[in-house]
Amino acid sequence: MKTLELLESLHLKQIYGHLPECVNSIHQDSREVTNNSLFICISGHKQDGHDYYHDAINNGANIIVAEKQLEIDFNKSAFILVPDTKRAMAQLINKFHNYPSSQMTLFGVTGTNGKTTVTTLIQKLLQRCGIKSALAGTNGFQVDNKKYYTENTTSDVLTNQALLALSRDQHVRKVVMEVSSHGLAQGRLWGIDYDIAVFTNLSQDHLDYHQTMEAYGYVKGLLFAQLGNDMSKSKYAILNQDDPWSETYKMATSAEVITYGLHKNADFRAFAINYTINETTFTLEYPDPEGRVTIAINLLGEFNVYNTLAALAALYADGNDIKTMIHFLPEISNITGRMEKLVVNAPITMYVDYAHTPDAVEKCIKTVAPFKQKRIILVVGTGGERDREKRPLMAKKASHADVVILTVNDPRTEASDRIIRDMEKGMLHDDYLLISDRKQAIEQAIRISEPGDTIIFAGKGQENYQIIGETKHPHNDALIATEFANSKFQRNTD
Numbered sequence: 001m002k003t004l005e006l007l008e009s010l011h012l013k014q015i016y017g018h019l020p021e022c023v024n025s026i027h028q029d030s031r032e033v034t035n036n037s038l039f040i041c042i043s044g045h046k047q048d049g050h051d052y053y054h055d056a057i058n059n060g061a062n063i064i065v066a067e068k069q070l071e072i073d074f075n076k077s078a079f080i081l082v083p084d085t086k087r088a089m090a091q092l093i094n095k096f097h098n099y100p101s102s103q104m105t106l107f108g109v110t111g112t113n114g115k116t117t118v119t120t121l122i123q124k125l126l127q128r129c130g131i132k133s134a135l136a137g138t139n140g141f142q143v144d145n146k147k148y149y150t151e152n153t154t155s156d157v158l159t160n161q162a163l164l165a166l167s168r169d170q171h172v173r174k175v176v177m178e179v180s181s182h183g184l185a186q187g188r189l190w191g192i193d194y195d196i197a198v199f200t201n202l203s204q205d206h207l208d209y210h211q212t213m214e215a216y217g218y219v220k221g222l223l224f225a226q227l228g229n230d231m232s233k234s235k236y237a238i239l240n241q242d243d244p245w246s247e248t249y250k251m252a253t254s255a256e257v258i259t260y261g262l263h264k265n266a267d268f269r270a271f272a273i274n275y276t277i278n279e280t281t282f283t284l285e286y287p288d289p290e291g292r293v294t295i296a297i298n299l300l301g302e303f304n305v306y307n308t309l310a311a312l313a314a315l316y317a318d319g320n321d322i323k324t325m326i327h328f329l330p331e332i333s334n335i336t337g338r339m340e341k342l343v344v345n346a347p348i349t350m351y352v353d354y355a356h357t358p359d360a361v362e363k364c365i366k367t368v369a370p371f372k373q374k375r376i377i378l379v380v381g382t383g384g385e386r387d388r389e390k391r392p393l394m395a396k397k398a399s400h401a402d403v404v405i406l407t408v409n410d411p412r413t414e415a416s417d418r419i420i421r422d423m424e425k426g427m428l429h430d431d432y433l434l435i436s437d438r439k440q441a442i443e444q445a446i447r448i449s450e451p452g453d454t455i456i457f458a459g460k461g462q463e464n465y466q467i468i469g470e471t472k473h474p475h476n477d478a479l480i481a482t483e484f485a486n487s488k489f490q491r492n493t494d
Ligand SMILES: CC(=O)N[C@H]1[C@@H](OP(=O)(O)OP(=O)(O)OC[C@H]2O[C@@H](n3ccc(=O)[nH]c3=O)[C@H](O)[C@@H]2O)O[C@H](CO)[C@@H](O)[C@@H]1O[C@H](C)C(=O)N[C@@H](C)C(=O)N[C@H](CCC(=O)O)C(=O)O
Pocket: 028, 029, 030, 031, 041, 042, 043, 044, 045, 046, 047, 048, 049, 050, 052, 151, 152, 153, 154, 155, 156, 157, 180, 181, 182, 183, 188
């Protein structure tokens, strides 16, 4: 892109040195810089990009954007001083890609739990209707059947805009994105013009980062405020009527509000819910003269009724025919790693789940309670170097299971023993074991199980690694559990 055209997007700027005619790419990581590119210095949590401008120039950058004066050899690179490099980065990259989000319909889903499930439901239903769509979140960025790895649930500004541009160029019409509180707090979504913003729920998590629930809740509200104030555009906030934070988000937005829930007069309401081991059925009421229908979904538990309502309400806001969406719902088998039933040749029932918050742990136990035959055995962990306060709360909720095995998810550089001892403080009964090695914890749960028992492996979901130290080691709950259960019960029948 022509440099002068690109720089029109920045108003407060001081330019030093000779600008190249064109900019080929924009980077915030000196290690990724290529020839004829622009490097922006970002002060991060751990490091300061201003310390890496020499590396960037050596790698081919010929424009450096910074928020403090730097000593630059103008024979090698031009220099642009701006008041705030993060904001400048959002302006520049949006202009560079010609504002891709305004050329598609954008869904943003935020909340402590349920983001992956709701975004996946929306995207799968759009796909079933033949609408080309993309999905961004914990499992990377997906367009058609192609997956791009992304570091974060909500990517940084540069990655987001690049992937949105790629989607637009591949004629994607709708993009469905998970929006994390970290992403909102760090401005990773600046410049994304959302059309439909969805709130799932808010419960304790990430207090290592946000410090208080008030700060955490407030940050989530930014998504709704960022829908803007332009009434000529159709924008919608989809809010969970049963979560008190929805009142705050209603205040944050001037967009039209569509509510969902079980308990109050929500626009999308579920009642007469029936939980079985294979499916959940409920009656749905929605804003239509004929808007009352009984639905069966393959997803288990009350929380998935909420997730389904959220997805349907969002699709309704987008103008899709709800009858068609309901028709396709039974085709969605499950969401990988979320209350996923494992297929085993054994007289026990096993689920892998991604519950890694106290609320999610409570919900996954509650999910199997209506159809359990004998005991519920729960293997549950938390991660190292993350929210220490939630550890005992996880164990407290885990105590609703008959037998609990406390273990770790990703210890990172923290001692596993300390993590499980922190959790142990919250246990409300004595029927528990501490096994820091996650593989051994899974195997022990199966070893002590008896016919009729239900085991839930919570915390890692579909992930196929465990972060120990700073290295990702291969690990897969489902694989370990299936192999071990098949061999244990095979031996028993031999
Ligand atoms: C604490 C945190 O959120 N950190 C995020 C932040 O990185 P940072 O501020 O630490 O970056 P830094 O390492 O200090 O580097 C500062 C600058 O120097 C640059 N640099 C650095 C080294 C070098 O050699 N050259 C160079 O140019 C870097 O490119 C960067 O521009 O900005 C990066 C880019 O956006 C993120 O990838 C990174 O997420 C880290 C990996 C992370 O683990 N974040 C978690 C907490 C997170 O965001 N999680 C949420 C999901 C939560 C959930 O729902 O469970 C998520 O959205 O993923």
